[in-house]
Amino acid sequence: MKKISFPAVLSTAVLMFLFWMVITGQIVSIFRGEASWQVLTAGGIVSILVGLFASRFFIHESAFYLWNPARFLPFLFYCFIIFPIELIKANVDVARRALSPKLPVNPGIVKIPTDLKSEYGQSMLANSITLTPGTITMDIAEEEGQTNMYIHWIDVATEEPVEAGNAIKGTLEKWIGRIWK
Amino acid sequence: MEALRIVIDVFIGISVFFAFAGVVGMLRMPDAFCRMQSSTNISTLGVLGVIIGGILHSLFILGDSAFAIKLGIMGIFYIVTSPIAGHAIAKGAYRHGVRPDKKMSVDKYGEDLVEDLPQETVPDAVEEEVSA
Numbered sequence: 001m002k003k004i005s006f007p008a009v010l011s012t013a014v015l016m017f018l019f020w021m022v023i024t025g026q027i028v029s030i031f032r033g034e035a036s037w038q039v040l041t042a043g044g045i046v047s048i049l050v051g052l053f054a055s056r057f058f059i060h061e062s063a064f065y066l067w068n069p070a071r072f073l074p075f076l077f078y079c080f081i082i083f084p085i086e087l088i089k090a091n092v093d094v095a096r097r098a099l100s101p102k103l104p105v106n107p108g109i110v111k112i113p114t115d116l117k118s119e120y121g122q123s124m125l126a127n128s129i130t131l132t133p134g135t136i137t138m139d140i141a142e143e144e145g146q147t148n149m150y151i152h153w154i155d156v157a158t159e160e161p162v163e164a165g166n167a168i169k170g171t172l173e174k175w176i177g178r179i180w181k
Numbered sequence: 182m183e184a185l186r187i188v189i190d191v192f193i194g195i196s197v198f199f200a201f202a203g204v205v206g207m208l209r210m211p212d213a214f215c216r217m218q219s220s221t222n223i224s225t226l227g228v229l230g231v232i233i234g235g236i237l238h239s240l241f242i243l244g245d246s247a248f249a250i251k252l253g254i255m256g257i258f259y260i261v262t263s264p265i266a267g268h269a270i271a272k273g274a275y276r277h278g279v280r281p282d283k284k285m286s287v288d289k290y291g292e293d294l295v296e297d298l299p300q301e302t303v304p305d306a307v308e309e310e311v312s313a
Contacts, residue, residue: 019254022250022251022254023251023254025247025251027247027250028246028247028250087225087226088226091199091222091225091226094202094206094218094219094221094222095198095199095202095203095206095222097206098202098203098205098206098209098210098219098222099202099205099206103209103210103211105210105211105215106286107211107212107214107215107218107281107285107286108285108286108287108288109285109287109288109289109290109291110287110289111289111290111293126264126268127261127264127265127268128264130221130264130265130267130268131221131225131260131263131264132221132225133218133219133221133222133225134218134221135218136214136217136218136221136267136268136271137264137268137271138268138271138272138275138290139272139290141293150289150290150293152214152218152271152290154215154218156286156287159287159289
């Protein structure tokens with residue numbers, strides 16, 4: 001069991017408090033100057049409690065890692081520009097396959113290497129790959145110091161790990177590598 | 182206002198198209214894993230289009246920004262959680278023994294899984310198949 005650290009509790013509590021403000025609608029009321037102090041205080045107490053209990057599941061590395069423009073700006077750029085472009089391309093491709101009369105699919109599971117080292121980076125890449133239609137991450141395994149991902153691919157173009165990796169990951173891994181190690 | 186209405190309708194139309202393509206794919210694809218691939222169509226652009234359309238509608242036509250923020254939060258949670266569910270379903274199905282009828286052209290996971298599986302789970306899986 002890990003020790004509870006103050007930055008981890010603080011960052012979890014701040015995130016929980018933001019969600020509380022959004023869900024109760026206070027975040028809009030504050031700008032209109034009609035926020036209710038009772039609601040805000042209750043939310044603050046609850047989010048500190050949740051932070052105390054949940055921070056050790058939530059924060060595994062440095063708590064304010066993203067609190068740095070050199071990491072946060074690439075993160076925003078990735079979320080709003082790089083990833084949506086890949087998402088739309090893959091969506092159009094899979095929709096075309098599903099609607100075409102011949103059903104051109106050639107499914108298979110390939111193994112691709114990844115250079116990302118941190119848990120957050122690997123899970124972000126795996127989730128990005130699963131979220132793009134046409135590829136699903138089945139498993140991540142480490143083998144002789146090299147992390148590999150098993151990807152179910154709807155149209156296997158090549159079995160070669162590096163080439164398949166370049167085709168599946170595209171520019172995603174490069175951008176995630178700028179955010180997480 | 183009319184132009185905005187058209188933009189909202191275009192977003193919702195895109196979403197309906199991709200949801201339709203996803204459903205057609207789910208019915209036509211040959212095996213469970215390919216069906217999951219097609220269902221990702223619905224869970225990404227199919228949902229995001231409706232959410233973006235809804236945000237624009239509630240912001241500029243209803244004038245209810247709290248509702249728009251809630252819709253945005255829904256979209257973020259959906260995007261964060263749906264790949265985890267998809268990954269868990271695919272991995273669970275494969276480990277339980279679901280295989281396509283037609284052999285996959287390449288199956289690196291199956292080749293590596295045999296050594297990776299803990300030994301005591303293998304006889305259980307066989308027994309279940311026999312009793313079923």
